[in-house]
Amino acid sequence: MDKININSNEIGTMWTQYIQNSLYVQILKYFLETVDDEQTKNLVQNSINLSDQIVKDLTKLFKDDNIPIPKGFNGQDVNLNADKLFLDPFMVQFLEHTLKAGMLAHGSTLMTCVRKDIRDLFTNTTKESIKLYNQCIDLALEKGLLVRPPSVQVQPEVEFVKSQKYMSLFSNRPLNTVELTHLFENIKTNTVGIMITMSSAQTTDNQVVKEYMLRGMKISEKHVKTFRKIIEKSYIDVPMGSNSYITNSTEKVFSDKLIMHFMAVLSAAGQGNYATASTASMRSDITLTYQRLSAEIAMYAKDGANIMIDNGWLEEPPQVPNRKQLIKD
Structure with missing residues (x-):
């Protein structure tokens, strides 16, 4: 063929x-x-x-x-x-x-x-x-490096939702295991994000990129605290990995173009994770939290794209012909 x-x-x-x-x-x-x-x-x-x-x-x-x-x-x-x-x-x-x-x-x-x-x-x-x-x-x-999800007890029998209060914005019910899974995984990814932005801010000599990385680190730290707080309200201990696996070296390792593009990749992945978690969560307060935090990531990513454009670092994907321009020419 x-x-x-x-x-x-x-x-x-x-x-x-x-x-x-x-x-x-x-x-x-x-x-x-x-x-x-x-x-x-x-x-x-x-x-x-x-x-x-x-x-x-x-x-x-x-x-x-x-x-x-x-x-x-x-x-x-x-x-x-x-x-x-x-x-x-x-x-x-x-x-x-x-x-x-x-x-x-x-x-x-x-x-x-x-x-x-x-x-x-x-x-x-x-x-x-x-x-x-x-x-x-x-x-x-x-090597004992894996941050394992929380161990929890669940109800002994299958149950069905009896009231719309289960999904209420003001629900005080404990987390279900699907909601807990996404909260825990998003804590893990943001912990990695903290170390990536910390190391990038520590080694870049570009002040604009440094400030952008510090801003990203603060966003990841805030998101970790937000998710931890939701979990802890259900009286569940949150296993935490270390965010101190960065040395004191300040020598430049990666180009600013690379670290800025990598942050764009991480931001896109974060928005995807939050969108999946939002649709999977049955408590409306958690859904709204993901949507609010996702909007924050979107604004951060947009500002990062502007920095890359200003410096000529943002490569264009292949594009279809501009027919209007061709006709005009």
């Missing part, structure tokens, strides 16, 4: 995957240069191999279909000789976070593709991401 033409979904998702994986390669290569633990080093190397292969496969597809290859990120965006900035436990937490995002991204990409060679590519990357994620969780458990 002849190869069918590439479609808009495939171009857009391939472009996104290229940009993000070229970014991850630079971060992971720095991890590889500074990691001490041998098991963590192996996990980092395997993660580099996956992201690097994705970039190579996508490059070939772009060339074969005469689509401009994105600039993305390269060795100029990282200082591999910089002093150690992240302790090894952070690398494990970082990989847990990014591999979760990778499983979702690759699976979503697969669902938007039609052409068999592209579907085969993302079927394989989804499988490899799942394999790496399981290795990451096993390593975190072995």
Whole structure:
């Protein structure tokens, strides 16, 4: 069967995957240069191999279909000789976070593709991401680094909602386990966000970027406190991971372009997480909290995009022809 033409979904998702994986390669290569633990080093190397292969496969597809290859990120965006900035436990937490995002991204990409060679590519990357994620969780458990969800008691029998008060804005009922899951996971992701913004603010020499990262750190800290407060009102202890896996190094590691783009990726993921949590939560006060915090992230992301535009750091996705302009010309 002849190869069918590439479609808009495939171009857009391939472009996104290229940009993000070229970014991850630079971060992971720095991890590889500074990691001490041998098991963590192996996990980092395997993660580099996956992201690097994705970039190579996508490059070939772009060339074969005469689509401009994105600039993305390269060795100029990282200082591999910089002093150690992240302790090894952070690398494990970082990989847990990014591999979760990778499983979702690759699976979503697969669902938007039609052409068999592209579907085969993302079927394989989804499988490899799942394999790496399981290795990451096993390593975190072995080393006592995994922040485990709260252990709770539940009712002994199946029950049905008896009143609309269950979903009321003023409900004082305890959390259900679905609501608790999302609150806990969003605490974990924001804790990683605190360390990323802290380390970025600590090492950049650009004052605008520094202030933006400090603002992001304060937002993540506020969101963690908000979610903790909701959980604690149900008399549940909140397991907390450490946010002190950053050294005192102030040597620049990543380009400002890279860290600003990475914050855009994290902000988009955060909004997606909050949207999912909002629809899954049956207490209206929790739903409104997610919507309010999501709006805050959206404004933060918009300001970040403006900084990238002002500095020429924001690469455009492939665009369809501007027919109005063509007719006018």
